[in-house]
Amino acid sequence: MEALVVGAGVVGLAIGRALALRGHAVVVAETEDAFGTGVSARSSEVIHAGMYYPSGSERAHHCVAGARRLYSFCESHGVPHRACGKLIVASDDAEAEKIAAIRRQGEANGVVGLELLDAEAARRLEPNLTCTVALHSPRTGIVDSHALMLALLGEIEDHGGALALRTPVAGLKRRDGQWQAAFGGAEPGTMAFDAVVNAASFGAPVLASRTEDYPAERVPTLRLARGNYFGCTGKPAFSRLIYPAPRIDGGLGIHLTLDLAGRTRFGPDVEWVDGFDYRVDPQRAEAFYGAIRRYWPALPDGALYPDYAGLRPKLTGPGEPAADFWIDGPAEHGLSGLVHLFGIESPGLTSSLSLAEAVADRLDA
Numbered sequence: 590m591e592a593l594v595v596g597a598g599v600v601g602l603a604i605g606r607a608l609a610l611r612g613h614a615v616v617v618a619e620t621e622d623a624f625g626t627g628v629s630a631r632s633s634e635v636i637h638a639g640m641y642y643p644s645g646s647e648r649a650h651h652c653v654a655g656a657r658r659l660y661s662f663c664e665s666h667g668v669p670h671r672a673c674g675k676l677i678v679a680s681d682d683a684e685a686e687k688i689a690a691i692r693r694q695g696e697a698n699g700v701v702g703l704e705l706l707d708a709e710a711a712r713r714l715e716p717n718l719t720c721t722v723a724l725h726s727p728r729t730g731i732v733d734s735h736a737l738m739l740a741l742l743g744e745i746e747d748h749g750g751a752l753a754l755r756t757p758v759a760g761l762k763r764r765d766g767q768w769q770a771a772f773g774g775a776e777p778g779t780m781a782f783d784a785v786v787n788a789a790s791f792g793a794p795v796l797a798s799r800t801e802d803y804p805a806e807r808v809p810t811l812r813l814a815r816g817n818y819f820g821c822t823g824k825p826a827f828s829r830l831i832y833p834a835p836r837i838d839g840g841l842g843i844h845l846t847l848d849l850a851g852r853t854r855f856g857p858d859v860e861w862v863d864g865f866d867y868r869v870d871p872q873r874a875e876a877f878y879g880a881i882r883r884y885w886p887a888l889p890d891g892a893l894y895p896d897y898a899g900l901r902p903k904l905t906g907p908g909e910p911a912a913d914f915w916i917d918g919p920a921e922h923g924l925s926g927l928v929h930l931f932g933i934e935s936p937g938l939t940s941s942l943s944l945a946e947a948v949a950d951r952l953d954a
Contacts, residue, residue, distance in 0.1 A: 816857025
C-alpha cells in the first residue's frame with residue numbers, strides 16, 4: 590500500500606512510522622519547511638498519565654495506552670525524557686472533591702500509582718507547596734518533543750518512507766480506486782495513493798472540505814485557543830509538575846511545568862482567538878501571579894516573564910466541555926483508504942503512538 594500522511598507534527602510522524610513498520614510505502618507531506626513547527630513545537634512537552642478523561646473516550650484510551658508506548662519508545666530510542674511525577678493540588682474543600690473524583694476517574698481509566706496525599710505528605714515531596722490535599726501521579730513525565738519527532742522520522746526513513754517539506758496538499762479526489770492528491774508549493778502536481786491520512790491539525794478541516802465525496806456535514810468548525818506560557822527567574826522551587834484542580838474553561842488551569850534542564854515555566858492559560866498570533870501579552874502575567882500563588886504563595890514579585898504561546902485546534906468553544914479526539918475512518922464515513930483526524934490537541938503528544946496504531950488498523954482492515 591502506498592500511503593500519504595498529511596502533516597508532519599508528532600501525530601503525523603507517528604502514523605507515518607506505524608505504516609512504514611507494517612511494510613507500507615509512506616510519504617509524509619508538510620506545508621512548512623521543517624517538521625513539527627505547529628502544535629507539536631509549542632506544547633508543555635508533558636507525558637500525561639490519563640486521569641482526566643471520561644471512561645470509554647478516545648482520549649482516555651489513547652492517553653493511557655500512548656503513555657506506556659511513549660516511555661518504552663523513548664527508552665529504546667534514546668529520546669530524552671523523565672518520569673518526574675505530578676501533584677494535582679486543592680486549595681479548598683470544593684477542589685478537594687474534584688481531586689478525589691479525578692483519582693476515581695484515573696483508576697477507572699487504568700492509570701496506576703495514583704495516591705491521595707494530605708497537606709503534610711504533599712509538603713514532604715515539595716516543601717514550597719501550599720495545598721489542603723494533593724493527588725500524586727508518579728508516572729506523569731516530560732519529554733524532548735523535538736528529539737521524539739526526530740526519532741520517529743528516522744524510523745520512517747529507515748523503512749523506505751520519505752518526508753516532503755514545503756508540500757501543501759490542496760485537495761483529494763477518488764479515481765480508479767486510489768486517492769489523487771493535488772500538491773501545491775514550488776512544484777505543484779498530482780500523485781496517486783492507496784490511502785491518505787489527514788493529520789494536518791489546524792488544516793485538517795480545510796483539507797476535509799476539499800476531499801471529493803466527503804460529506805460536508807462531517808467537517809467540523811475549527812476553534813482556536815491560545816495557551817500562553819510564562820517563564821520564571823531564579824532557582825527552581827519544585828522538582829515535580831504542579832497542577833491546580835481543573836476548571837471548565839478548555840484547559841487544566843495554570844500549572845507549573847519543568848523542562849529537562851529543570852527550568853520552570855507556567856501555563857497554559859486559555860485565550861480564545863480568531864487567528865494565528867503567537868505573541869504573549871505581558872499584561873496577562875497579573876492573572877498568572879494570582880493563580881500560581883494559590884499553591885506557591887512565595888512566588889516573588891517580578892519573577893515571571895513572557896516565554897511562548899501555543900495554539901490548540903479545538904472542536905468546542907468557550908464554556909463547553911472538551912470534545913473527544915475524532916478519528917473519522919472508512920467505517921464511519923464510507924470512503925475506503927481515508928482517515929481524517931480532527932481536534933487532536935492535548936494529550937495528543939502522549940497519545941501519538943497509540944493513535945498511530947489505531948489509524949493503521951483502520952487502513953489495514
